[in-house]
Amino acid sequence: MGKTPKELYQEREKRVNDAIQLKVPDRVPFWFQDISFFPAKYTGTTSQALMYDDSVFIAAYKKTLTDFEPDMYFNPGHALHTPGDALDIIDSKQVKVPGREISPDHTFQFIEGEYMKADEYDAFLNDPTGYTISTYIPRTFGAMAPLATLPPISGLLLGYFGLPMASAFTTPEVTAAFESFYKAGLAISRHNSAVGSLNQELKAAGIPLACGQITLAPFDVLSDTLRGMRGLMLDMYRQPEKVLAAIEKLLPMLIGLGVSGAKMSGTLRVFIPLHRGAHGFMSLKQFETFYWPSLKKLMLTLIDEGITPCPFFEGDYTSRLEYLADLPKGKVLGLFDATDIFKAKEILGGTMCISGMMPLSLLQVGTPQKIKDYAKKLIDVVGKGGGFIMGPRSAMDECDPNLVKVWVEFTKEYGVYRS
Amino acid sequence: MSGDLKIILADLKEKDALEIVKNRLDTGGDPLSILDDARRGMEIIGKRFADGEYFIPDLVYSGEILKQITGMVKPKLAKAAPVKRFGKVVLGTVAGDIHDIGLNIVDFVLDVNGFEVLNLGVDVPAQKFIDKIKETEASIVGLSGFLTLAFDSMKKTVDAIKTAGLRGKVKIMIGGGQIDEEIRNYTGADAYGKDAMAGVSLAKKWVGGV
Numbered sequence: 001m002g003k004t005p006k007e008l009y010q011e012r013e014k015r016v017n018d019a020i021q022l023k024v025p026d027r028v029p030f031w032f033q034d035i036s037f038f039p040a041k042y043t044g045t046t047s048q049a050l051m052y053d054d055s056v057f058i059a060a061y062k063k064t065l066t067d068f069e070p071d072m073y074f075n076p077g078h079a080l081h082t083p084g085d086a087l088d089i090i091d092s093k094q095v096k097v098p099g100r101e102i103s104p105d106h107t108f109q110f111i112e113g114e115y116m117k118a119d120e121y122d123a124f125l126n127d128p129t130g131y132t133i134s135t136y137i138p139r140t141f142g143a144m145a146p147l148a149t150l151p152p153i154s155g156l157l158l159g160y161f162g163l164p165m166a167s168a169f170t171t172p173e174v175t176a177a178f179e180s181f182y183k184a185g186l187a188i189s190r191h192n193s194a195v196g197s198l199n200q201e202l203k204a205a206g207i208p209l210a211c212g213q214i215t216l217a218p219f220d221v222l223s224d225t226l227r228g229m230r231g232l233m234l235d236m237y238r239q240p241e242k243v244l245a246a247i248e249k250l251l252p253m254l255i256g257l258g259v260s261g262a263k264m265s266g267t268l269r270v271f272i273p274l275h276r277g278a279h280g281f282m283s284l285k286q287f288e289t290f291y292w293p294s295l296k297k298l299m300l301t302l303i304d305e306g307i308t309p310c311p312f313f314e315g316d317y318t319s320r321l322e323y324l325a326d327l328p329k330g331k332v333l334g335l336f337d338a339t340d341i342f343k344a345k346e347i348l349g350g351t352m353c354i355s356g357m358m359p360l361s362l363l364q365v366g367t368p369q370k371i372k373d374y375a376k377k378l379i380d381v382v383g384k385g386g387g388f389i390m391g392p393r394s395a396m397d398e399c400d401p402n403l404v405k406v407w408v409e410f411t412k413e414y415g416v417y418r419s
Numbered sequence: 420m421s422g423d424l425k426i427i428l429a430d431l432k433e434k435d436a437l438e439i440v441k442n443r444l445d446t447g448g449d450p451l452s453i454l455d456d457a458r459r460g461m462e463i464i465g466k467r468f469a470d471g472e473y474f475i476p477d478l479v480y481s482g483e484i485l486k487q488i489t490g491m492v493k494p495k496l497a498k499a500a501p502v503k504r505f506g507k508v509v510l511g512t513v514a515g516d517i518h519d520i521g522l523n524i525v526d527f528v529l530d531v532n533g534f535e536v537l538n539l540g541v542d543v544p545a546q547k548f549i550d551k552i553k554e555t556e557a558s559i560v561g562l563s564g565f566l567t568l569a570f571d572s573m574k575k576t577v578d579a580i581k582t583a584g585l586r587g588k589v590k591i592m593i594g595g596g597q598i599d600e601e602i603r604n605y606t607g608a609d610a611y612g613k614d615a616m617a618g619v620s621l622a623k624k625w626v627g628g629v
Contacts, residue, residue, distance in 0.1 A: 230479055286474075
C-alpha cells in the first residue's frame with residue numbers, strides 16, 4: 001500500500017532536515033529552489049499570465065510541483081514577489097514586467113538605479129521612515145509621487161500639536177496616491193490568499209514548504225534598491241563611514257523581517273538571496289569590511305531564534321569559503337551557483353548543508369546522458385556522507401521540462417544512500 | 420601637489436589625481452601628455468584587475484576619476500591624438516536581457532587592453548549587431564547575457580549574423596551568468612569566456628596575438 005500524503009510529508013521533512021543537520025538521509029533530497037517561471041513553460045502558458053491571473057498561476061504551480069514531487073518547494077508567493085496588476089497600479093519604476101515592457105514569455109527584470117542619492121545618507125540615517133515616505137517611495141512608485149509634498153511625519157510626535165499636518169493629506173494628489181496604495185494592497189491581498197490556499201493544497205499533497213520568509217543582507221539592500229551597484233561602489237571609497245552606518249541601521253530591520261516572517265509562517269527556514277558580495281564584486285578586504293560582518297550577524301541571530309538561514313550564494317564564492325566555514329555546524333543550508341563544487345564540499349562539508357550547482361545550461365540544452373553524468377558527480381562528491389540537497393544553480397525559468405524529468409528521476413533513483 | 424599621475428590614478432587616489440591634473444593645466448602643462456599619463460594609469464589598473472588584485476569596484480571608481488580628468492582636459496585640447504588600436508569589438512547584451520554589469524566590465528578591460536569597443540548596450544536585437552558589424556567592419560563580436568533566456572537570444576543572433584553573410588568575417592565570443600561550453604556549442608559561437616579577462620585573451624588571439 002502506498003504512503004499517505006501525511007506520511008510523505010513527514011518523510012520529506014525528515015529527509016531535508018537530516019541533510020541540513022549533516023546527517024545521512026535515506027536519499028539525497030532534491031528541490032527546484034526558485035522555480036520562477038518554469039511552471040509557465042511546463043504547463044504551456046506565459047509568464048505574463050502567471051503574473052496577472054491568479055488562477056493560471058495557482059494551476060501552473062500546483063501541476064508542476066505535484067508532477068515532480070520535490071522534497072520541498074520554494075514559496076510561489078516569494079518567487080513572483082508581486083502580482084502584475086499591483087505593479088501597474090502603483091506604477092513601479094523598478095521592474096520590467098512580462099507583456100508590458102518585455103516579452104510575455106520571459107521573467108520580470110529589475111531596473112537598478114540610484115533611487116537614493118549620494119548625499120542622502122544623513123536623511124536616511126536620521127529618519128529612515130520619513131525618508132522612505134517622502135523621498136524614496138515618490139521616486140520608486142510613480143503613483144506615490146505626491147507623497148513628496150507631505151510634511152515630516154515625525155511632526156506627529158508633538159501629539160495634538162502635530163495634528164494640523166493632517167490637512168496635507170487631503171489634497172487631491174495625495175488622496176489619489178493613497179487610493180492607489182490601497183488598490184495595490186487589495187490586489188496583493190487577493191494574490192496572497194490564492195497563494196495561501198495553494199500552500200495548503202501542497203501541504204495536503206505531502207510537499208513541505210522550503211522557506212517561510214525572505215530577508216536580505218544589509219549591503220545588498222543598499223546596493224539593489226537604494227544606491228545601485230555603481231553608486232554604492234563609489235561610496236565605499238568616498239564615504240565608507242556612511243555606508244557602514246547605513247548597514248548598521250538596516251541590520252535590525254532585516255533581522256526583524258526574517259524572524260517575524262518565519263515565525264508567522266510556521267516554517268522556520270529563511271531564504272537570503274545574496275547579490276553583491278561574490279567574487280569579483282569586491283575585494284576580500286571590502287568583503288570583510290562591508291559585507292560579511294552584518295551578514296554573519298544576521299545569520300547568527302536567525303540561528304539563535306531557532307531559524308535555519310538559507311543563503312543563496314549567487315555567483316562564485318570559492319574565494320570566500322573559509323569565512324562561511326565559520327558558521328555553526330549543521331544550522332545553515334547554503335545554495336551555491338558557480339562556486340567550485342569540490343572545494344565547497346572540502347571546506348564546508350563539515351559546516352553547512354550544500355545545495356544547488358546543477359548547471360542550467362544542461363537542463364536547458366543538454367542531453368539526458370550529460371545530465372545524468374553531472375548529477376552523478378554531484379551526488380558522488382557533494383552528496384558523500386550526507387549534507388547535500390540536489391538543486392539547480394539558479395532560477396529555472398527556461399529549463400526544458402523533459403530534461404528536468406531526467407534529472408529528477410535520476411536523482412531519486414541514484415541518490416539513495418546504501419550503507 | 421605633484422607626483423606621477425599614472426601611479427596615483429592607478430592607486431585610486433581621486434583627490435590627489437585631480438589636483439595634479441589641475442596644477443599641470445594651470446601651469447601650462449601639455450593636455451595631451453596628461454591624457455597619455457591617465458591612459459597609462461588605466462593600463463596599470465587593467466593589469467591589476469587581470470592579476471586579481473583589483474575588482475569591479477576599483478574599475479568603477481577609476482572610470483569615475485578618469486571621466487573627471489577627461490572633463491578637465493578636454494576644453495584645453497585642440498584635437499585628440501588618435502590612439503593606436505589592435506582591433507574593433509562590437510559588444511552588447513542580447514535581446515530580452517537588460518543586465519549590463521558583465522557587459523561594462525568586458526568593455527572596460529578590452530578598452531584598456533587596446534581594443535576599440537563599440538558597446539551597443541542592453542536588450543540589443545540581432546539586426547543592430549549586424550548593422551554595426553557592417554558599418555565598422557569589426558572583426559570581433561561579444562555577446563553578453565545574464566538570464567537563461569539569453570541562450571536562445573544568442574543563438575538567434577549568431578544565426579542572423581550567418582544569414583547576413585557575415586559569419587566568415589567575424590569571430591564571436593559569448594559570456595555571462597550561466598554561460599558555459601554547452602551553451603557555446605548550442606549557440607554556434609566561436610568561444611565562451613569564463614570572465615572578462617578571458618574575453619581579452621580571446622580578442623588578442625583573434626587579432627593575431629598582440
